[in-house]
Structures are given as C-alpha cells and as structure tokens.
Amino acid sequence: MKFYSTNKKAEELSFDRAVLKGLATDQGVYMPKTVPVLPADFFNNIEAKSKEEIGFAVLEPYLRGVFDNATINEIISETINFDFPLVEVEQDVYALELFHGPTLAFKDVGARFLARCLSKCRPASGKVKVLVATSGDTGSAVAQGFLKVAGVEVVILYPKGKISKSQEQQLTTNGNNIEALEVDGDFDDCQRLVKTAFSDLELNEKLFLTSANSINIARLLPQSLYYFFAYQQLRNKSKKVVVSVPSGNYGNLTAGLLAKTMGLPIHHFVASTNANKSVPNYLETGQYEPLPSVATISNAMDVGAPNNFPRMQALLGDWEGMKKNISAFSYSDEQTKAAMLQVKSTRDYVMDPHGAVGYLGLQDYLKNNKDWQGIFLETAHPAKFKDIVDGVIQESIAIPERLQKFLDKEKQVVAMSKNYADFKSYLEA
Numbered sequence: 001m002k003f004y005s006t007n008k009k010a011e012e013l014s015f016d017r018a019v020l021k022g023l024a025t026d027q028g029v030y031m032p033k034t035v036p037v038l039p040a041d042f043f044n045n046i047e048a049k050s051k052e053e054i055g056f057a058v059l060e061p062y063l064r065g066v067f068d069n070a071t072i073n074e075i076i077s078e079t080i081n082f083d084f085p086l087v088e089v090e091q092d093v094y095a096l097e098l099f100h101g102p103t104l105a106f107k108d109v110g111a112r113f114l115a116r117c118l119s120k121c122r123p124a125s126g127k128v129k130v131l132v133a134t135s136g137d138t139g140s141a142v143a144q145g146f147l148k149v150a151g152v153e154v155v156i157l158y159p160k161g162k163i164s165k166s167q168e169q170q171l172t173t174n175g176n177n178i179e180a181l182e183v184d185g186d187f188d189d190c191q192r193l194v195k196t197a198f199s200d201l202e203l204n205e206k207l208f209l210t211s212a213n214s215i216n217i218a219r220l221l222p223q224s225l226y227y228f229f230a231y232q233q234l235r236n237k238s239k240k241v242v243v244s245v246p247s248g249n250y251g252n253l254t255a256g257l258l259a260k261t262m263g264l265p266i267h268h269f270v271a272s273t274n275a276n277k278s279v280p281n282y283l284e285t286g287q288y289e290p291l292p293s294v295a296t297i298s299n300a301m302d303v304g305a306p307n308n309f310p311r312m313q314a315l316l317g318d319w320e321g322m323k324k325n326i327s328a329f330s331y332s333d334e335q336t337k338a339a340m341l342q343v344k345s346t347r348d349y350v351m352d353p354h355g356a357v358g359y360l361g362l363q364d365y366l367k368n369n370k371d372w373q374g375i376f377l378e379t380a381h382p383a384k385f386k387d388i389v390d391g392v393i394q395e396s397i398a399i400p401e402r403l404q405k406f407l408d409k410e411k412q413v414v415a416m417s418k419n420y421a422d423f424k425s426y427l428e429a
C-alpha cells in the first residue's frame with residue numbers, strides 16, 4: 001500500500017516512511033492510495049469476532065509488506081487493550097465511551113499505535129527522538145502512549161503554569177523514556193522551539209527527530225476501529241445508523257469516513273462542533289474558510305483550521321459529496337451545559353463537554369430522521385473536565401483511580417527558557 005500527499009506534489013511513500021515523515025514535503029497530509037473494502041461476510045459475522053480480530057482485518061491491509069503478521073497483531077493488541085463500551089443513554093441514542101484508556105480521552109488509541117509503529121520502523125542506526133509541543137491533552141496521551149516503548153525517546157514541551165494540574169501530572173511523572181520540559185513561555189513558544197529544531201539541519205544530522213502530532217497517518221488509521229466496535233455492539237443492526245462526532249481537527253470523523261469507505265454500514269455522520277465552525281459554515285455555503293480559533297469549554301475542539309479537512313475532501317470529493325455524507329451543527333457553551341444538565345437529571349448519565357456537543361448534534365439529526373438510531377462519541381471522561389462538570393451538574397464527580405494515580409506521583413521536569421540555543425544544547429547533551 002502506498003500513501004500519497006493530499007497536495008499531490010510529494011513522492012508516494014510506504015506506510016513506514018509516511019509515519020517517519022509525518023507531514024509530506026509539500027506540506028500535505030498522507031492518505032492511503034486505495035481504501036480496502038471488507039467482504040460483506042465480515043459484517044454479518046462481526047459479533048463473533050474479538051476486538052483484535054477486527055483490528056487485524058481493518059488495519060492489516062495498510063500495514064501489509066511493512067510488518068509481518070505477528071508484529072501487526074502485537075501492535076494492535078497493545079493499542080486496544082482496554083474497553084470501548086457502547087452505552088444506551090436513551091432509546092435509540094447510544095454513547096460510545098472512548099475514555100477507558102490510560103489518559104481517559106480518545107487520543108490514547110492513536111498515540112499508542114503511532115508509538116509502536118515508530119518503534120518498529122525506526123532506522124536501524126538508532127533511536128528516534130519525538131518532539132511534542134502541547135497545550136495539555138495531546139502531550140499526556142503521547143507520554144502514556146510512548147512510555148517504555150523501545151528505541152523512542154520523547155521530549156514534551158509545555159508552557160509553564162498554563163496547563164491544568166492533572167494534565168501536568170500526566171506529563172511529568174513518567175520518567176523512563178519520557179522527558180518533560182517546562183518552558184518559561186506560552187504554547188506558541190513551545191511550538192516555535194519544536195519547529196526550529198525540525199528545520200535545524202545541523203541538529204538533524206546528529207539526531208533522528210520526528211513529531212507525534214495529529215497529522216501523522218498512524219494516529220488516524222487506528223481510530224477507524226471505534227466505529228467497527230460501536231457497530232459490533234449495536235443490538236439492532238437493521239435500523240439505519242448515524243454517528244455524531246465531536247470534532248476539532250476532524251481526525252476522528254475522517255477515521256469514521258474511512259471505516260464507512262471500508263464497507264461499515266454507517267449511513268450518515270454528524271460533525272458536531274462548538275463555536276469553531278469553519279466546517280458547519282462550509283457545509284452551509286460551499287466556501288471553506290479557516291478561521292482563528294475561539295476559546296470554549298470543550299477546549300480540545302477549539303480549532304479554526306482543522307488539519308484533516310484535506311483528508312475529508314480526498315475521501316468525499318466536493319461540496320455535494322460532503323453534504324451527502326455529513327451534516328454539521330455548532331453549539332454554544334450554554335447549550336452544551338444545558339445538555340449536560342438535562343441528560344444527567346433525566347437519564348443519570350454524566351457527559352463531558354465534548355461528548356455533550358456530540359449528543360446535541362445527534363439529537364438535531366434524529367429530529368428529522370425519527371426511524372434511525374444514533375451513536376455519539378464520548379471522547380473524554382467527565383472527570384477530566386471536573387472544573388466545568390461539577391458546576392453544571394451540581395455534584396462532585398469521582399476521579400477514577402487511574403487519573404488519581406498520576407495526581408499522587410512526584411513531578412520530574414527540566415526548566416527550559418524559550419531561547420532556541422538553550423533547547424538545542426539540551427537536545428545535544
């Protein structure tokens with residue numbers, strides 16, 4: 001399988017090289033040249049399959065020829081070694097809970113898969129150094145995903161005093177192959193240090209540097225599995241299915257589109273967003289305009305220029321193709337909070353702000369499609385957003401043990417200035 005750049009001006013690469021590269025030289029993002037289609041029999045029989053069997057069937061076509069089957073199985077089973085329960089919230093309305101991994105948000109799967117792929121396809125000459133600038137969540141998923149993975153060292157840069165306590169604990173208490181740098185600056189300074197390092201030829205001759213950001217094709221592909229796991233758990237497979245995806249960079253939604261292209265019987269998608277509505281605007285007008293990001297309570301979706309938009313176009317084509325497959329809705333923080341409160345008081349189900357946006361989009365779609373059933377993705381555990389959730393539902397929600405575990409550990413960080421020369425000598429040492 002070859003992977004092409006969505007800007008079509010870069011060389012096509014095999015999976016391993018596309019993973020090592022991340023962003024293509026023409027600044028496009030990688031996509032598989034063909035999307036494999038699974039036989040109908042696979043879906044008729046899906047209830048009898050294990051998560052690992054589904055994982056192998058879905059992902060092996062992309063990895064074939066790069067890794068042997070035993071390696072593919074190993075990567076997959078380590079990627080998905082927790083639960084993905086589908087919970088009935090109301091009649092014909094289900095939450096797919098994607099927060100049962102180590103950092104309690106859905107980014108765990110992509111980070112775990114990328115870590116293992118990088119470890120297996122690194123150059124024979126030695127270690128890979130992964131640099132990540134984070135404003136919170138990506139860094140914690142990457143830290144946990146890469147922890148103790150052989151041959152990969154991770155350096156995480158975060159802005160001092162600007163991330164939440166629980167995020168900081170998840171980044172800074174790992175030791176082993178994970179180093180955390182507390183940068184005396186803001187997120188943009190962190191990002192600038194990382195970008196400067198990537199373009200520093202002298203440094204790149206000495207070290208094999210790569211990134212773990214969300215444009216990497218290895219973070220995208222395994223997210224397709226969520227949709228297969230959801231479908232597998234649906235009791236009634238004869239009703240039409242719509243999936244509502246709370247979206248920021250649109251990676252999760254793109255993975256759903258890939259799953260559908262592979263033959264999974266999902267009939268429609270809802271792109272549910274907060275005030276960052278470049279995609280809802282596009283579906284309404286046909287004009288795509290990236291916008292500056294706006295801060296909301298569902299902050300992992302505060303993205304004005306989603307970097308997976310070219311991938312959505314690659315799969316669906318023009319405006320007509322997009323409209324046929326996706327409906328998009330945008331919600332204010334007030335609407336989001338009202339949904340959290342309503343579902344808690346009527347159904348005793350606690351949603352985090354991102355899941356609540358997904359729930360709202362699903363309800364809006366089902367209003368006009370009453371004989372359908374719907375799934376919304378619950379992308380984070382509500383305890384990750386305890387500051388907001390407790391206030392809305394007027395209750396103190398319990399912190400799961402695996403989150404508490406981080407809160408109790410000792411922080412290990414290196415203080416870093418925002419000067420590139422300091423960062424460079426740290427990397428070289």
Ligand SMILES: *Cc1c(COP(=O)(O)O)cnc(C)c1O
Binds near residue numbers: 105106107249300
């Ligand atoms: C990253 C994230 C999203 C948005 O996912 P995209 O793939 O960027 O659209 C939604 N919810 C949570 C909790 C996230 O961390």
